[in-house]
Structures are given as C-alpha cells and as structure tokens.
Amino acid sequence: MSILLLFIGLTLVMIVLGFPLFVSFGIGGLGMMLVLDIDSGFAVPCIFRNLNSFVLMAIPFFIFAGGLMTASGISSRIVEFANTVVGRFKGGLGIVTIVSCALFGAISGSSSAAVASIGMIILPQMETYGYKREYATALVACSGLLGQLIPPSIPMILFGMITGTSVAACFLAAAMPGLLLMLAYFVINYLCCRRKSEIRVEEKLPLAATLKQLGRSMQKAGFALAMPVIILGGIYGGFFTATEAGCMAAVYAIGVGVVRRTLTRKAFLQAAEETASIEGAITFIICFIFVMSRIFTYERLPDQIAQAMLNITENKIILLLLINLFMLLMGMIMDDISSMLLATPLLLPLFLELGIHPVQMAAIMAVNQGSGQMTPPVATNLFTAARVSGVPVAAFVGDCIPFLIFGSLPVLLLTTFVPAVSLWLPNLIMGGLN
Numbered sequence: 001m002s003i004l005l006l007f008i009g010l011t012l013v014m015i016v017l018g019f020p021l022f023v024s025f026g027i028g029g030l031g032m033m034l035v036l037d038i039d040s041g042f043a044v045p046c047i048f049r050n051l052n053s054f055v056l057m058a059i060p061f062f063i064f065a066g067g068l069m070t071a072s073g074i075s076s077r078i079v080e081f082a083n084t085v086v087g088r089f090k091g092g093l094g095i096v097t098i099v100s101c102a103l104f105g106a107i108s109g110s111s112s113a114a115v116a117s118i119g120m121i122i123l124p125q126m127e128t129y130g131y132k133r134e135y136a137t138a139l140v141a142c143s144g145l146l147g148q149l150i151p152p153s154i155p156m157i158l159f160g161m162i163t164g165t166s167v168a169a170c171f172l173a174a175a176m177p178g179l180l181l182m183l184a185y186f187v188i189n190y191l192c193c194r195r196k197s198e199i200r201v202e203e204k205l206p207l208a209a210t211l212k213q214l215g216r217s218m219q220k221a222g223f224a225l226a227m228p229v230i231i232l233g234g235i236y237g238g239f240f241t242a243t244e245a246g247c248m249a250a251v252y253a254i255g256v257g258v259v260r261r262t263l264t265r266k267a268f269l270q271a272a273e274e275t276a277s278i279e280g281a282i283t284f285i286i287c288f289i290f291v292m293s294r295i296f297t298y299e300r301l302p303d304q305i306a307q308a309m310l311n312i313t314e315n316k317i318i319l320l321l322l323i324n325l326f327m328l329l330m331g332m333i334m335d336d337i338s339s340m341l342l343a344t345p346l347l348l349p350l351f352l353e354l355g356i357h358p359v360q361m362a363a364i365m366a367v368n369q370g371s372g373q374m375t376p377p378v379a380t381n382l383f384t385a386a387r388v389s390g391v392p393v394a395a396f397v398g399d400c401i402p403f404l405i406f407g408s409l410p411v412l413l414l415t416t417f418v419p420a421v422s423l424w425l426p427n428l429i430m431g432g433l434n
Contacts (some may be wrong), residue, residue: 004301007032008342021338022284029291036295043291051286058157058167060279061246063113066104067271068253069224070117072262077220078103078118084217091193093129097122097136098143098185102178103228105147111336111373112384114147115140119388130198133391138399141385143185145370145408148336149178151232152249155340155366157242158286162293162344165358167242168235172426173363177415181367184407192402223256236429282337289341296345306350316354320416323347324368331372336380339369363415363422371408374400 011028015021033043082096082103089095100122104114119140126136148155151171160167193199218225230252231245240248257263296302309319327347330339343365351361373381382400386393415421 003035004032004296004299007035015338022281022288025285025288025292025338029288029295032292032295036299038295043294046290046294047287051283051290056157056161056286058152058243058246059154059282060275061243061250062152062154063278064271064275065246065249065253066113066117067274068250068257068263068268069104069227070113071264071267071271072253072257072260076121077217078224080220081217081225084214090199091190093122093126093131094136094139094189094193095186097126097139098146098182098189101140101143102146102150102182103225105150105153105178111144111147111370112380115144115381115384116388118143119385123389130196131193132198133389134396135192135399137385137389137391138396138403139189140388141381141396142374142400142403142407144381144384145373146178146182148370149174149181149366151175152235152242152245153366155336155369156362158337158340159344159362159365160242162341163348163358163362165362166430169359169426169430170362171232171235171242172429173359173422174366176421176425177363177367177411180414180421181407181411184411185403188402188406223260227252227256285338286341289338292342293345302346302349305346306353309350310353317417319350319354320356323350324364324412324416327365327368328372328375331369332375336369336373339372340365343369357419357423359426360415360419360422364412367408367412367415371404371412374404374408 007028010031011024014024014027019027029043032038078100082099097118100118101114104118105111119137122140123133123136126139127133147153151174153171153174156170156174157167159165160170227249231249234240234248235242235245254263254268257268309322312322313319327339327343330343347365348358348361351358356364382393382397385391386396
C-alpha cells in the first residue's frame with residue numbers, strides 16, 4: 001500500500017509542477033509496474049479492453065457538437081435570449097451569464113467549454129453595463145461549474161463507464177444539484193450587485209414591446225434551445241443511448257450551422273481539429289488511469305483505504321466530510337476528468353460500505369470536483385476565464401469566494417447528506433434506485 005501511495009503522491013506532485021497530465025499518469029502507472037514487477041501483459045489487454053467502449057465514444061461527439069455550436073455563433077443567440085428574459089433587472093446580466101453557462105453545458109457537457117464560449121461573448125457586454133471586469137470574470141469562471149452538472153456531462157459519462165452505472169441515471173443525479181446551484185448563484189449575484197450604483201440596466205419597455213422582443217430572441221435562439229430538449233428527450237424517452245445522443249448532437253449542430261449559413265468550412269475544420277486534440281489527450285490519460293486502476297484493484301488498495309478510514313471513525317457524517325475534503329483537495333490539483341478517473345475506483349468501495357448509492361456518489365463527485373475547479377493551484381475554470389478576459393487569476397479569485405462558500409459548498413453538503421437531492425429525479429424518471 002505504501003508503494004502505491006508513494007506513486008500516487010509522485011503523480012500529483014508532477015501535475016502541480018506542470019507536467020502534461022498523460023506524462024504524469026504515465027510515469028505513475030509505469031513506475032508502479034516496474035517496482036511491483038508487473039509484466040506488460042497485465043496492462044496492454046486492460047487498455048484495449050476498456051478503450052473498446054461504446055459509452056466512451058460519446059465524449060468526442062459532445063465536444064464536437066459544442067465546438068460546432070460555438071463556431072456557428074449559436075452561443076451568442078443563447079446569451080441574447082437570456083438577456084431578453086432577465087437582462088433588465090439589477091444584476092440581470094449576471095443572471096444571464098449563469099443561465100447561458102447552464103444552457104451551453106446542456107450542449108457541450110464541459111465546464112471549461114462553457115467558460116470559454118460564454119465568456120468571450122458576455123464579458124464585453126458586462127463591462128459595458130458597469131460590471132467590474134474582475135467580478136464578471138469570476139462569475140463566468142464559477143458559472144462554468146454548471147457545464148458539468150446540467151446534463152449531458154462528460155465526467156458523468158466517465159463515472160458511468162468506470163462503475164457500470166447507468167449514464168442516464170448519472171445525468172439526472174447531477175441535474176438537481178445543478179439547478180440548486182443556479183438558484184444559489186442567482187441570489188449571491190443579486191446581493192453582490194444590488195448596491196453597486198455603477199451597474200446599469202436597460203430601460204424597461206412596455207409589456208407589448210417586451211413580449212415582441214422576447215419573441216424575436218426566442219426565434220433566433222430556437223434551434224439552440226431545442227437541442228437539449230431533443231438530446232435529453234431522446235435519451236430518457238428511450239430513443240437512443242448517450243453515445244447515440246452525442247452523434248445526434250453533432251449532426252444537429254452541423255444541420256443548424258448549414259441552415260443558418262453560419263458554419264464555414266474553416267470553422268468546421270477548426271472544431272474538428274480541437275475535438276481531435278482534446279479527445280487525444282483524454283484517451284492518453286484514460287489509458288494510464290486504467291492501468292493504475294487495475295493495479296489498485298490487484299493490490300486491493302481501495303479496500304485498504306476504506307478500511308483505514310473506517311478505523312479512524314465509524315461515524316458516517318464525519319467519514320463523508322473527510323471524503324468530501326479529500327475530493328476537494330484532489331479537484332484543486334487536477335482537472336475534472338482526471339480526478340474523476342482516479343478517485344472513482346479508489347473511493348467506490350468506501351461509498352458502498354457507507355451505504356451510498358453509486359448514482360448519489362456520481363452527483364457528490366460532480367459537485368465536489370467542479371468546486372475544485374474554482375480553487376487554485378490548478379483551477380481549470382479560473383485559468384480559462386483568465387485567458388478569455390485577460391485578467392490575472394489573483395485579481396479576481398477573491399470575487400469567487402462568495403460563490404464557493406455560499407453556493408457550491410452548501411449544495412455539496414445537501415447532495416451528500418440528503419439523498420433525495422440526487423436520487424429523486426432518477427427515481428421519478430427511471431425508477432428502481434432505492
């Protein structure tokens with residue numbers, strides 16, 4: 001056990017020092033094999049068997065669909081629609097940011113993609129209406145968390161693949177925490193903005209003019225707003241699987257771009273190139289994670305960790321708090337995909353020992369690791385937002401603290417200690433989870 005923990009520590013240190021993720025996991029996995037004298041025949045079949053996964057194919061399709069929607073300018077129509085609905089209230093443009101990230105998350109399944117796409121559109125508008133650029137950047141970075149909670153979600157696809165849990169159930173489990181987080185962010189944003197006289201709003205229009213403007217923006221955003229309905233309706237209606245839904249999302253995005261005449265050949269190729277680059281990196285990481293995971297199982301490391309924590313205390317509440325702290329720390333130094341792949345096989349036996357359903361575990365991990373993306377040193381969402389806005393992370397990280405303390409953490413505790421938060425919706429739609 002000590003040797004494995006040593007190599008896990010080495011892997012985490014390399015990630016913090018800035019080594020590429022696939023290099024960090026590769027050295028960790030290969031180092032374990034060398035020290036434990038494990039033959040390559042142990043690892044190679046494991047890699048090919050796990051990569052030969054129908055579920056895993058969903059990831060590149062959802063990434064591609066999100067890239068195509070951005071390239072087609074559809075994300076800007078989402079922002080325009082949300083602004084028409086709530087943009088005329090104090091702090092309304094902040095709510096537009098939150099809603100837009102949630103809607104884009106329902107297209108791309110990625111938090112960093114939501115931050116980049118919505119940030120490029122909304123940040124100049126927020127600055128025009130008096131929002132400080134630091135606060136606007138913080139709001140975009142925090143709202144990106146909704147991208148991995150509102151289904152579909154790439155981390156939930158990976159969780160379902162690793163644990164053998166229904167991906168559709170995992171999607172639904174993360175949806176309710178995502179909606180609660182949206183409401184919490186609405187309140188926090190309003191409280192932050194209400195006394196800032198420099199923030200301006202558009203003049204309110206008569207009801208007839210407002211309805212007319214809403215109708216126009218809804219018409220423009222109609223294709224984008226219909227996409228999550230079609231995709232999720234198809235999954236839960238039994239018409240197609242999560243992977244087939246990813247294919248449908250990509251085909252739909254291409255169709256919308258062609259019909260709207262906004263998808264150019266150059267934009268299409270750029271989206272394809274970015275998808276290939278991201279998917280290649282994810283695949284390399286997955287390869288080495290599976291090797292490490294199989295070694296963990298072979299050496300019974302997850303069972304030993306579970307037993308060690310149970311030896312500390314048998315109090316379920318304290319154990320769940322310790323697990324959450326561990327996952328938050330992991331989320332601080334790793335991206336959501338890597339931490340999901342590494343933590344899931346390590347912690348699954350402990351969650352089962354505590355009587356936590358795997359579907360609830362999926363929601364707990366999604367909120368937890370998403371919150372970690374808002375906390376340095378790695379903080380993928382923060383650095384993505386900083387790159388888009390040009391504001392250093394140190395300048396706006398303080399504005400993220402209220403959203404973390406009064407938004408993400410309370411929702412995390414609710415998801416952890418109130419099973420209905422994550423299990424009610426899957427039970428309602430799919431049943432049989434109790």
